[in-house]
Amino acid sequence: MTLRLTRDTRLCMSLAARPSNIGTRFHNFLYEELGLDYVYKAFTTTDLPAAIAGVRALGVRGCAISMPFKEAVIPLADALDPSAARLQSVNTLVNDGGRLVAYNTDYLAVRTLLERHAVPPGLRVALRGSGGMARAVLAALVDAGLVQGIVTARNEPAGRKLAAAGGYRWQDETSPVEADVLVNATPIGMAGGAGAEALAFTPSQVAAAAWVFDVVAMPAETPLIAEARRQGRPVITGAEVIALQVAEQFALYTGVRLTGEQVERASGFASRG
Numbered sequence: 001m002t003l004r005l006t007r008d009t010r011l012c013m014s015l016a017a018r019p020s021n022i023g024t025r026f027h028n029f030l031y032e033e034l035g036l037d038y039v040y041k042a043f044t045t046t047d048l049p050a051a052i053a054g055v056r057a058l059g060v061r062g063c064a065i066s067m068p069f070k071e072a073v074i075p076l077a078d079a080l081d082p083s084a085a086r087l088q089s090v091n092t093l094v095n096d097g098g099r100l101v102a103y104n105t106d107y108l109a110v111r112t113l114l115e116r117h118a119v120p121p122g123l124r125v126a127l128r129g130s131g132g133m134a135r136a137v138l139a140a141l142v143d144a145g146l147v148q149g150i151v152t153a154r155n156e157p158a159g160r161k162l163a164a165a166g167g168y169r170w171q172d173e174t175s176p177v178e179a180d181v182l183v184n185a186t187p188i189g190m191a192g193g194a195g196a197e198a199l200a201f202t203p204s205q206v207a208a209a210a211w212v213f214d215v216v217a218m219p220a221e222t223p224l225i226a227e228a229r230r231q232g233r234p235v236i237t238g239a240e241v242i243a244l245q246v247a248e249q250f251a252l253y254t255g256v257r258l259t260g261e262q263v264e265r266a267s268g269f270a271s272r273g
Helices: 022-034 048-057 082-087 106-116 132-143 156-166 203-207 223-230 238-254 260-271
Strands: 010-015 038-043 062-065 092-096 099-103 124-128 148-152 181-184 211-214
Touching (some): 022 038, 082 099, 082 132, 092 238, 106 238, 132 148, 132 181, 148 156, 203 223, 211 223
Parallel strands (some): 010 038, 010 062, 124 181, 181 211
Antiparallel strands (some): 092 099
């Protein structure tokens, strides 16, 4: 893959505590294939206000926002799209002439996947996590008819608040979990982290579930997903989530709506990096 940079090349980027190559490879693969004068680069920062000021001042076209910046970036944006305003969580900034508009494409990705995998409404859900991604996931679950469930998280105040907002019950992490759908919306199982080899739910909890959903995208086969596959449970993976939400970001940045085949090929290329 060869990118020809010019003075007019538009920059898109991401900000994350632990940057990955997924978005970088996905976007740049399609920029070249479609002949778009764009380039994408992943960054991290210890100074979020300064980083966002740079996005604005340097005319960076789009910026993907990942953990732990999804809520902290809200007051730095000029406007919130309804997707971000409802969730009070941001995963995308679009720079329109120095005006930063915040979006949340995580919700759309999760809702689409629940429909695509035909997860039936009415099942009991156990959602682990209380951050911005958990908020997007819970909204999608409820809108898909999965209205009965619990939220469990290390951060009890945030977990209780999230549970109340979605009509779920709060449950302490030490209490037994019984659910039809297990959803991990924490960094547990993420490559490079302290809990990279850990399971967000126990093997016995997986055995009792009908579906297992892990939003972690690095690696694509997390310990939880591997355990669910070993037990023959249907899964929804973080790799699927990121492919759909990145495709939506691509459209926001470039105005180009990708086909399913383009998303599939770019996702395959990204996953090999």
